[in-house]
Amino acid sequence: MELFKQIPLYRFLALCNESGMEKTILDCGAGGDSPPLSLFADYGYSTCGIEMNNEQLKKADQFGQTRGQNLNILQGDMRHLPMRDESTSFVYSYNSIFHMRKSDVKESINEMKRVLKPNGLLFVNFLTLKDFRVGDGVDLGEHQYEQMEDDELVIHSYYDYLEADSMFDDMQLIYKEDRVLERKFEGEWIRQGFIDYIYIKSK
Amino acid sequence: MELFKQIPLYRFLALCNESGMEKTILDCGAGGDSPPLSLFADYGYSTCGIEMNNEQLKKADQFGQTRGQNLNILQGDMRHLPMRDESTSFVYSYNSIFHMRKSDVKESINEMKRVLKPNGLLFVNFLTLKDFRVGDGVDLGEHQYEQMEDDELVIHSYYDYLEADSMFDDMQLIYKEDRVLERKFEGEWIRQGFIDYIYIKSK
Numbered sequence: 001m002e003l004f005k006q007i008p009l010y011r012f013l014a015l016c017n018e019s020g021m022e023k024t025i026l027d028c029g030a031g032g033d034s035p036p037l038s039l040f041a042d043y044g045y046s047t048c049g050i051e052m053n054n055e056q057l058k059k060a061d062q063f064g065q066t067r068g069q070n071l072n073i074l075q076g077d078m079r080h081l082p083m084r085d086e087s088t089s090f091v092y093s094y095n096s097i098f099h100m101r102k103s104d105v106k107e108s109i110n111e112m113k114r115v116l117k118p119n120g121l122l123f124v125n126f127l128t129l130k131d132f133r134v135g136d137g138v139d140l141g142e143h144q145y146e147q148m149e150d151d152e153l154v155i156h157s158y159y160d161y162l163e164a165d166s167m168f169d170d171m172q173l174i175y176k177e178d179r180v181l182e183r184k185f186e187g188e189w190i191r192q193g194f195i196d197y198i199y200i201k202s203k
Numbered sequence: 204m205e206l207f208k209q210i211p212l213y214r215f216l217a218l219c220n221e222s223g224m225e226k227t228i229l230d231c232g233a234g235g236d237s238p239p240l241s242l243f244a245d246y247g248y249s250t251c252g253i254e255m256n257n258e259q260l261k262k263a264d265q266f267g268q269t270r271g272q273n274l275n276i277l278q279g280d281m282r283h284l285p286m287r288d289e290s291t292s293f294v295y296s297y298n299s300i301f302h303m304r305k306s307d308v309k310e311s312i313n314e315m316k317r318v319l320k321p322n323g324l325l326f327v328n329f330l331t332l333k334d335f336r337v338g339d340g341v342d343l344g345e346h347q348y349e350q351m352e353d354d355e356l357v358i359h360s361y362y363d364y365l366e367a368d369s370m371f372d373d374m375q376l377i378y379k380e381d382r383v384l385e386r387k388f389e390g391e392w393i394r395q396g397f398i399d400y401i402y403i404k405s406k
Contacts, residue, residue, distance in 0.1 A: 178384070179381070181378065182380075183379075
């Protein structure tokens with residue numbers, strides 16, 4: 001079976017499997033050339049994704065198609081999910097939600113909570129203040145920056161260790177991990193900082 | 204395919220697969236009821252393990268047997284590996300090596316490097332000073348403590364962020380991750396601190 005580079009989602013997948021809930025999952029920011037929805041499809045999940053960028057969406061679609069999977073990714077905006085309340089067992093957003101201003105991140109989290117079934121599980125991760133790019137680019141205040149990425153200007157929002165917690169006051173924490181990693185990227189050593197959260201939606 | 208709880212080893216497995224080297228792997232501290240060697244066996248690896256504790260060894264053996272795998276785990280001491288120099292492509296020790304004094308850890312690391320082939324990959328992780336149990340138990344100096352675990356007195360050695368680096372001066376770093384995680388364990392919230400390393404053995 002294929003391995004995916006989004007390693008923290010293996011933990012989420014294991015918890016989803018153990019929960020015994022219906023295997024329906026939504027990815028917010030689902031595009032790209034190695035879409036993790038395919039991992040969930042491998043494990044028998046009905047998948048759905050939201051992706052803003054049409055090019056990234058097509059890449060993910062193609063990846064699924066070559067594996068006989070229909071990942072069911074829709075073009076859209078995670079601040080306004082085209083789904084009913086409490087309609088999916090599991091929701092995640094991996095390395096994606098922090099590409100918005102913090103006010104938009106909050107809106108998106110609220111949407112993810114809205115579509116999640118009671119007892120459903122949520123995975124989301126954030127960039128942290130330990131990341132090497134904090135301070136780069138155009139300062140938009142509150143640790144939000146407009147930075148160059150792949151020759152495009154994109155927003156990155158950075159969070160301190162406790163800051164994001166308050167968005168989940170109505171949920172129960174299962175797992176929180178603060179990670180600082182060093183690796184080579186395009187020939188240069190980089191240091192990235194992430195916080196991963198897994199929450200359960202209270203009944 | 205079965206999922207394993209030793210999540211960081213998925214990253215190591217992916218790198219081992221990509222390396223194109225012969226699929227031979229050694230686990231130092233290979234016992235227990237969910238032996239990750241089984242994950243590597245699932246991906247076509249010839250596995251070998253070293254385990255000090257006979258009970259843990261038997262559990263791992265049984266796990267393999269019920270899946271038709273011979274994990275090939277030997278009773279032994281990772282400070283003296285019963286293997287020839289440069290005889291295996293990949294070596295790892297997961298959540299295990301820090302159950303010794305630091306001088307023994309160093310000896311074990313030297314053994315792991317010795318049996319590794321040139322260009323081979325090594326994964327090893329350490330407890331860090333951010334762990335909630337630092338300071339508990341009998342202080343043996345240099346952040347080494349004798350602590351109760353499962354009703355047994357065991358040693359835990361804790362490292363600061365840079366401390367372990369020097370044991371790998373003759374290798375090339377691929378990946379380093381400093382992790383602090385919070386989760387419930389037996390009804391209590393705990394905070395664990397780990398550093399994961401992946402190194403390649405220079406030719």
